[in-house]
Amino acid sequence: xxxxxxxxxxxxxxxxxxxxxxxxxxxxxxxxxxxxxxxxxxxxxxxxxxxxxxxxxxxxxxxxxxxxxxxxxxxxxxxxxxxxxxxxxxxxxxxxxxxxxxxxxxxxxxxxx
Amino acid sequence: xxxxxxxxxxxxxxxxxxxxxxxxxxxxxxxxxxxxxxxxxxxxxxxxxxxxxxxxxxxxxxxxxxxxxxxxxxxxxxxxxxxxxxxxxxxxxxxxxxxxxxxxxxxxxxxxx
Numbered sequence: 001x002x003x004x005x006x007x008x009x010x011x012x013x014x015x016x017x018x019x020x021x022x023x024x025x026x027x028x029x030x031x032x033x034x035x036x037x038x039x040x041x042x043x044x045x046x047x048x049x050x051x052x053x054x055x056x057x058x059x060x061x062x063x064x065x066x067x068x069x070x071x072x073x074x075x076x077x078x079x080x081x082x083x084x085x086x087x088x089x090x091x092x093x094x095x096x097x098x099x100x101x102x103x104x105x106x107x108x109x110x111x112x113x
Numbered sequence: 114x115x116x117x118x119x120x121x122x123x124x125x126x127x128x129x130x131x132x133x134x135x136x137x138x139x140x141x142x143x144x145x146x147x148x149x150x151x152x153x154x155x156x157x158x159x160x161x162x163x164x165x166x167x168x169x170x171x172x173x174x175x176x177x178x179x180x181x182x183x184x185x186x187x188x189x190x191x192x193x194x195x196x197x198x199x200x201x202x203x204x205x206x207x208x209x210x211x212x213x214x215x216x217x218x219x220x221x222x223x224x225x226x
Contacts, residue, residue, distance in 0.1 A: 009153075032211055032212055034214060034215075036215075036217075041220075042219060042220070043117075043203055043217035043218050043219045043220050044156075044203065044205075044215075044217040045217070046214040046215070046216075049212070049214060051212045090155065090156065094211050099144075099161075099163065099211070100146070100158060100161060100171070101215060103148070103155045103156040103157075104155050105153060105154060105155040106155050
């Protein structure tokens with residue numbers, strides 16, 4: 001079965017501290033992996049993706065993500081959080097067999113001043 | 114460049130009424146899809162299309178119809194609205210290349226009373 005798990009409903013972090021939002025997935029074949037962010041009352045925006053190559057990928061707004069094939073994980077990270085990073089984050093592997101993105105339940109990131 | 118445009122942004126329906134949510138994209142993307150977003154459930158795929166004249170069901174298609182007569186437009190029809198269809202609806206488009214990111218509309222908040 002194709003699936004994705006974001007084990008934390010919410011992540012709380014102080015401004016200036018590093019943050020990690022976790023994601024594990026189960027898809028057949030070589031995965032294409034995406035992170036999207038949703039600000040309040042807005043649609044989803046693309047953050048970054050892993051297709052192939054270097055396991056550490058960099059994206060928008062200083063975010064990066066680390067692909068780990070053996071652990072089937074694709075955790076989102078940022079070295080220094082900003083209050084403006086507070087939003088809902090979605091991990092979304094692409095299922096080639098079903099030709100669609102699979103979305104997790106999302107993790108709400110709250111960055112406190 | 115408008116991207117993905119959804120109308121209306123808000124709608125209140127009475128149980129049993131029908132309506133169409135509009136979605137248009139100006140990026141000449143082959144792939145379009147409709148999702149609904151409910152608290153704690155992430156995004157669930159309703160219907161999708163890989164090109165004009167081709168549509169298929171997603172995870173939660175019951176109660177919804179779609180058609181794709183042009184590359185640009187992908188309307189979602191609610192046949193007989195039910196309170197369980199109260200949700201936020203997002204339309205997305207992307208190129209057929211599975212390595213490409215999806216672009217989302219701003220969403221339609223639908224309430225069925």
